[in-house]
Each structure stands twice: as structure tokens, then as C-alpha cells.
Amino acid sequence: MSGSLSAALIPLLHQHQKQHGYISKESMKDFAAKLGVSPGQVESTATFYSMFRFEPENRHSVDICTGISCMLRGSDDLLAQTSKLIGEPVNGFKATHSTDGEWSVREVECLGACSCAPVVAVDGEYYEDAVPADMKKLLQSYKKGRPPVPGSLRKREIGEMKPRTALKK
Numbered sequence: 001m002s003g004s005l006s007a008a009l010i011p012l013l014h015q016h017q018k019q020h021g022y023i024s025k026e027s028m029k030d031f032a033a034k035l036g037v038s039p040g041q042v043e044s045t046a047t048f049y050s051m052f053r054f055e056p057e058n059r060h061s062v063d064i065c066t067g068i069s070c071m072l073r074g075s076d077d078l079l080a081q082t083s084k085l086i087g088e089p090v091n092g093f094k095a096t097h098s099t100d101g102e103w104s105v106r107e108v109e110c111l112g113a114c115s116c117a118p119v120v121a122v123d124g125e126y127y128e129d130a131v132p133a134d135m136k137k138l139l140q141s142y143k144k145g146r147p148p149v150p151g152s153l154r155k156r157e158i159g160e161m162k163p164r165t166a167l168k169k
């Protein structure tokens with residue numbers, strides 16, 4: 001797919017997901033018809049990006065990056081803690097949906113913020129330098145409708161090499 005076609009498609013996918021919560025096969029066919037490309041081209045572009053959903057989700061989505069930088073900085077512990085909090089084992093790259101209707105949690109490949117690993121995205125907002133103890137507070141604040149300001153959970157300034165508070169293992 002050409003860059004200009006991607007540039008046209010991605011905003012449409014974002015808008016559709018914002019309105020409907022996910023992108024169905026049918027909607028991908030509609031986009032393909034509108035843009036004059038094959039449904040396969042739309043699907044291959046959409047599925048390349050971890051921010052797009054292809055099935056209905058619970059109220060909040062939690063993406064835990066398990067790319068190499070995040071894995072080396074403790075993403076497995078974040079997964080284990082999140083599994084405990086939602087009462088379900090997080091099932092790899094396929095979303096796990098909590099039975100209370102609140103959480104859809106999945107592992108994702110690199111979120112593109114490796115220098116601030118490990119990174120968790122909640123409803124698309126990035127929280128960086130996360131440790132397992134952060135997860136309870138993070139989920140509770142989203143549940144209450146008062147999400148924290150995105151960014152480093154250790155108050156790292158842009159360009160700072162190390163977080164001000166040491167990461168705990």
C-alpha cells in the first residue's frame with residue numbers, strides 16, 4: 001500500500017474505532033471500496049498497527065508492551081500483576097476480557113517508546129517506567145473516570161537518561 005493510501009486510511013480507521021469501538025471485517029470492506037483498494041490491503045494495513053481493535057472490547061483497553069526493551073525492564077511482572085488485578089490470566093497478544101466488563105488486556109509489540117520502558121497504554125494513553133505496584137492505581141483511576149496524566153510514572157523528564165525514582169524489580 002502506498003504511503004498516501006496509508007495516510008488516507010489510518011485516520012478513517014481511528015475515527016471508525018472511536019465511534020464503534022472496533023473495526024469489523026465489513027467496515028474494512030467499506031473502506032476498501034471507498035478508497036479503491038482491495039479489502040486485503042486495508043486489512044494488512046490495519047492489522048500492522050497495535051492500536052486498532054478487531055472485536056468488541058470492554059470499557060477500557062490495556063496494552064502492555066512486551067517488546068525487547070520492555071521485557072528487559074520488567075514487563076512480565078506488569079503482566080502478572082495485571083492478571084491478578086483483573087482476575088484472569090492475560091492471554092498473550094489476543095485480548096483477555098475481564099468478566100466485570102471493565103478491562104480488555106493484551107500484550108503488544110513495541111509501542112515505540114522504548115527509552116521509557118516498560119510502557120503500558122490505557123485507552124491509548126502511554127504510561128512509562130511502570131512497575132507492578134503502579135498497575136492497581138492506574139486501573140482504579142481509569143475505573144473512577146479520573147485517569148492520571150500520561151507520561152513517566154517515575155517523573156522522568158524528556159531527555160533524562162534515568163528515572164528519578166529507581167525502578168523496582
Ligand code: FES
Pocket residue numbers: 065066067068069070071109110111112113114115117118119
Ligand atoms: S519495546 Fe516496549 S516500547 Fe519499545
